[in-house]
Amino acid sequence: MKLSRRTFLEGVAALSIAVSVPAMAHAEDLKMGLLVPGSVSEEGWNRIGYNALKGVEEQLGAKISYVELQQNPASFEKAFRDYASQGYKVILGHGFEFQDAALEVALDYPDTYFLISSSSIHEGNVIGLNTDTSQPFYLMGVIAAKMGRKAGLVGGMEIPPIQQAFAGFKNGAKSVNPDFPISEAYIGNFTDTTAAKEAALSMISQGADFVVPNASGATVGGYQAISESGPDVRSFSIFSDFTPVAPNNILGLYVADYAQGVVEVVRTIKDGSPPTENVVFGLKDPKVMSFTFRDDGPVSVPEDIRAEVKAISDKIAAGEIKTGE
Numbered sequence: 375m376k377l378s379r380r381t382f383l384e385g386v387a388a389l390s391i392a393v394s395v396p397a398m399a400h401a402e403d404l405k406m407g408l409l410v411p412g413s414v415s416e417e418g419w420n421r422i423g424y425n426a427l428k429g430v431e432e433q434l435g436a437k438i439s440y441v442e443l444q445q446n447p448a449s450f451e452k453a454f455r456d457y458a459s460q461g462y463k464v465i466l467g468h469g470f471e472f473q474d475a476a477l478e479v480a481l482d483y484p485d486t487y488f489l490i491s492s493s494s495i496h497e498g499n500v501i502g503l504n505t506d507t508s509q510p511f512y513l514m515g516v517i518a519a520k521m522g523r524k525a526g527l528v529g530g531m532e533i534p535p536i537q538q539a540f541a542g543f544k545n546g547a548k549s550v551n552p553d554f555p556i557s558e559a560y561i562g563n564f565t566d567t568t569a570a571k572e573a574a575l576s577m578i579s580q581g582a583d584f585v586v587p588n589a590s591g592a593t594v595g596g597y598q599a600i601s602e603s604g605p606d607v608r609s610f611s612i613f614s615d616f617t618p619v620a621p622n623n624i625l626g627l628y629v630a631d632y633a634q635g636v637v638e639v640v641r642t643i644k645d646g647s648p649p650t651e652n653v654v655f656g657l658k659d660p661k662v663m664s665f666t667f668r669d670d671g672p673v674s675v676p677e678d679i680r681a682e683v684k685a686i687s688d689k690i691a692a693g694e695i696k697t698g699e
Contacts, residue, residue: 465488517683526574531562587612615629629666639653656690
């Protein structure tokens with residue numbers, strides 16, 4: 375059959391429309407990129423960033439990509455630009471070190487949102503995300519001061535997130551007993567489990583009957599020391615469930631699902647109502663932060679103290695108690 379030129383051109387036009395509509399829809403798909411300062415194959419901070427990315431993919435249907443970087447600010451800026459130029463709507467720089475690069479690139483890509491972990495910034499389309507760990511640690515401090523004689527805090531490195539957590543613990547304890555003794559030590563890294571264990575044992579030998587280690591990968595060493603010291607030394611499981619390491623010592627569990635927090639922030643961006651200030655996750659965000667008690671150990675938190683802690687938790691969530699100041 376012979377086609378006229380007009381019929382041919384109309385057919386081409388129709389085909390163009392049929393092809394361009396899906397292409398336009400594809401261009402509008404939510405795309406999210408992730409920059410991490412290391413490998414996502416290792417448990418810890420970088421894996422949390424990757425879990426956030428996967429959560430956005432699974433819950434919001436986003437197309438995702440990530441890049442593992444060394445501590446090189448020039449590579450940070452290049453990675454941000456690469457993603458933004460490819461139409462990525464959201465890019466998460468997983469660490470405070472990405473903030474300056476994001477601020478530089480964001481000026482050229484006003485329609486892209488740059489989320490920065492462990493940052494308190496909000497400048498245009500650059501939004502900081504933080505988890506206020508002082509809040510659950512405040513509750514731990516209250517319990518320690520009501521049930522114990524002395525507390526010990528073992529940190530990895532003296533950096534703001536750990537200092538913030540420990541400040542919360544100390545403020546919580548002091549709210550019960552201003553003279554409650556608390557010792558504090560840092561091992562100088564996040565990998566030396568032996569050093570964390572020795573620091574905890576030293577505190578226990580000096581009378582600490584509540585010990586909380588907070589040293590990332592080295593944390594398990596602290597729980598080993600607690601377990602070996604018998605059930606009279608108590609603790610709280612933080613970030614992950616360390617009950618198998620110290621089954622007779624852990625009274626409660628603090629979990630921060632930062633990854634889900636990121637998902638919720640990206641959801642607001644997708645829905646057209648992005649955050650108007652830097653984001654701070656806390657006890658007001660039950661999808662992100664939880665503090666629960668154990669009932670299956672040899673020692674548990676008495677019901678009257680649990681009721682007091684619940685009331686305090688509600689006040690913290692409502693902003694009536696400042697935990698990290």
